[in-house]
Amino acid sequence: MNPLPPNADELVSAYVDGHAAPDEIVVVESSPELMERVEAFRSVTDLLGTPVEAPPEQKEAHIAAALGAFDAMFSADVSADVSADVSAESIEEPTAPLTAVTPVIDDQEQAKTPAAVTSLSQARARRRPRRFNIGVIAAAVAVVLFAVVAAFGFGGGGGDDLATTSADTAADTREAAADDSGDFAIEDSTGDDAMDDAVDDDSDSALSGLASAAPQPTAGADEVARADIAEDDSGMDEEAMEEDAMEVEEAAPADTPPLDAGGAAPFLLADRGFGNQELLLEELEFLTAEELDQLALKVDDGLFPGCQTEVAELAQFDSPTLIGETFIDDDLVQVHRLLDDSGEITFVITDVDCMVLP
Amino acid sequence: MSADDRALVAQAQGGERAALDELLRRHYDRIFAICRRIAGNEADAADAAQEALMAIVRGLPKFDNRAAFSTWSYRVATNACLDELRRRKRRPTPSLVDEHDGWAEKHTDDIEPAFDEQIAVRDEVQAALNGLSEEFRAPVVLRDCAGLDYAEIAETLGIPPGTVRSRIARGRTKLAEIMRAGNQAPTGERQNKQS
Numbered sequence: 001m002n003p004l005p006p007n008a009d010e011l012v013s014a015y016v017d018g019h020a021a022p023d024e025i026v027v028v029e030s031s032p033e034l035m036e037r038v039e040a041f042r043s044v045t046d047l048l049g050t051p052v053e054a055p056p057e058q059k060e061a062h063i064a065a066a067l068g069a070f071d072a073m074f075s076a077d078v079s080a081d082v083s084a085d086v087s088a089e090s091i092e093e094p095t096a097p098l099t100a101v102t103p104v105i106d107d108q109e110q111a112k113t114p115a116a117v118t119s120l121s122q123a124r125a126r127r128r129p130r131r132f133n134i135g136v137i138a139a140a141v142a143v144v145l146f147a148v149v150a151a152f153g154f155g156g157g158g159g160d161d162l163a164t165t166s167a168d169t170a171a172d173t174r175e176a177a178a179d180d181s182g183d184f185a186i187e188d189s190t191g192d193d194a195m196d197d198a199v200d201d202d203s204d205s206a207l208s209g210l211a212s213a214a215p216q217p218t219a220g221a222d223e224v225a226r227a228d229i230a231e232d233d234s235g236m237d238e239e240a241m242e243e244d245a246m247e248v249e250e251a252a253p254a255d256t257p258p259l260d261a262g263g264a265a266p267f268l269l270a271d272r273g274f275g276n277q278e279l280l281l282e283e284l285e286f287l288t289a290e291e292l293d294q295l296a297l298k299v300d301d302g303l304f305p306g307c308q309t310e311v312a313e314l315a316q317f318d319s320p321t322l323i324g325e326t327f328i329d330d331d332l333v334q335v336h337r338l339l340d341d342s343g344e345i346t347f348v349i350t351d352v353d354c355m356v357l358p
Numbered sequence: 359m360s361a362d363d364r365a366l367v368a369q370a371q372g373g374e375r376a377a378l379d380e381l382l383r384r385h386y387d388r389i390f391a392i393c394r395r396i397a398g399n400e401a402d403a404a405d406a407a408q409e410a411l412m413a414i415v416r417g418l419p420k421f422d423n424r425a426a427f428s429t430w431s432y433r434v435a436t437n438a439c440l441d442e443l444r445r446r447k448r449r450p451t452p453s454l455v456d457e458h459d460g461w462a463e464k465h466t467d468d469i470e471p472a473f474d475e476q477i478a479v480r481d482e483v484q485a486a487l488n489g490l491s492e493e494f495r496a497p498v499v500l501r502d503c504a505g506l507d508y509a510e511i512a513e514t515l516g517i518p519p520g521t522v523r524s525r526i527a528r529g530r531t532k533l534a535e536i537m538r539a540g541n542q543a544p545t546g547e548r549q550n551k552q553s
Binding site: 007009010012016041043044045047048053054058059065066067355 | 387523527
């Protein structure tokens with residue numbers, strides 16, 4: 001009897017799977033002992049292949065939740081498209097998604113609000129406007145300079161008109177630019193006037209200068225207006241605050257289905273992972289306090305998944321701290337939000353073993 | 359089947375809800391089976407299966423048909439299960455009675471023998487699988503439950519095909535040993551029960 005090859009089990013296993021090379025097949029089939037093992041392995045594979053049926057109600061619930069997420073995903077896409085189209089046509093028309101949402105949600109309702117994915121693209125969309133603002137403010141400064149030169153350098157009736165209009169526009173623009181600690185709040189009534197003027201009165205040479213120097217008020221400009229309101233609440237009037245709430249709602253659609261239906265945490269920034277922790281923290285900074293609150297509430301109902309009960313820094317908090325999960329360099333991590341008495345937010349990131357990342 | 363999947367994927371990517379519904383229904387049982395086998399218990403398997411379906415929905419717009427939808431979805435399910443296993447490591451392991459919420463105690467007397475037999479076989483297989491470490495369990499399950507070939511398993515688990523082959527072999531060897539040992543004890547127990 002020939003001794004068994006050292007990798008006998010591997011040969012047999014590959015043979016069972018049809019992955020054995022021709023010479024390996026010869027070795028296996030020529031050995032009664034190996035063929036015995038083939039039978040043993042086949043019985044193992046047969047048993048493993050026994051169907052495992054899920055409870056029908058569980059199957060239906062899982063599929064329904066997935067379809068709900070699908071609906072939300074597509075309705076969000078459609079809303080974004082509609083919003084962009086409407087904005088491109090006329091910035092004065094209120095966009096459907098903004099009017100469709102409820103601006104204020106009380107705590108109880110908020111706790112019941114299904115989970116939403118706050119994606120990177122939304123976070124980034126809010127960042128872009130800052131660069132745009134700089135361009136607009138630069139354009140406004142250029143208009144001021146132009147107006148000064150026109151007023152003092154050229155004189156004459158036409159020039160007076162030009163200078164007056166330019167100065168008015170510049171004043172409007174400066175006022176808007178000064179609002180909200182330097183942010184250019186276009187959605188503010190003054191800012192609206194400035195932008196409306198820029199669009200409506202192309203015949204005015206000074207305004208033409210503004211209109212040509214600044215980006216056209218397309219979907220991007222509309223986005224700028226709403227995004228800035230969402231980012232900076234300070235000094236806003238009540239109307240602006242309501243619009244702020246609408247913006248938050250728009251970022252997390254009210255009809256988004258629960259992503260944590262199976263008990264898992266909602267995925268935060270789920271459209272991709274991050275190369276390192278700094279990049280993740282950088283993105284987290286662009287989530288508003290309200291968005292973070294909502295994310296934390298998604299995992300309420302007495303469920304403290306993940307590390308909250310095990311990590312000392314987190315266990316002292318009665319309310320849920322987990323706001324989501326994502327990947328850093330392909331490793332799953334949980335992101336926790338801590339809120340101290342002064343309202344300062346600290347992020348704690350843990351790995352799958354509940355080790356707090358340094 | 360695969361061609362149909364492609365058509366359904368394309369429709370689902372275009373926003374057709376019914377197409378996604380059909381795709382998920384078609385593959386749910388296999389996805390759950392993978393989760394059940396890898397996760398080792400019903401509760402974790404249910405969580406992992408739900409998360410897998412969500413991940414499939416989220417990943418669908420980026421799915422490019424380079425792999426079959428079935429292969430891709432099983433890969434997603436496997437990753438969801440492995441994540442669930444890693445989460446489980448930091449939770450206390452429930453006892454069997456806790457896990458089934460006392461179901462076994464309550465139903466021992468009134469279950470049909472054939473059903474009892476099925477449960478016993480299933481539990482035996484699962485118990486044997488649970489005796490394998492994750493690194494051997496996942497490739498064996500992907501091969502024997504999901505029917506993936508070595509290359510697909512290698513891609514799914516991010517290990518070389520040669521490693522897949524050796525891990526499957528070692529996993530099966532270990533399973534055969536566990537089940538052989540398990541078959542001896544239960545046989546004696548069954549005889550005692552009958553007598």
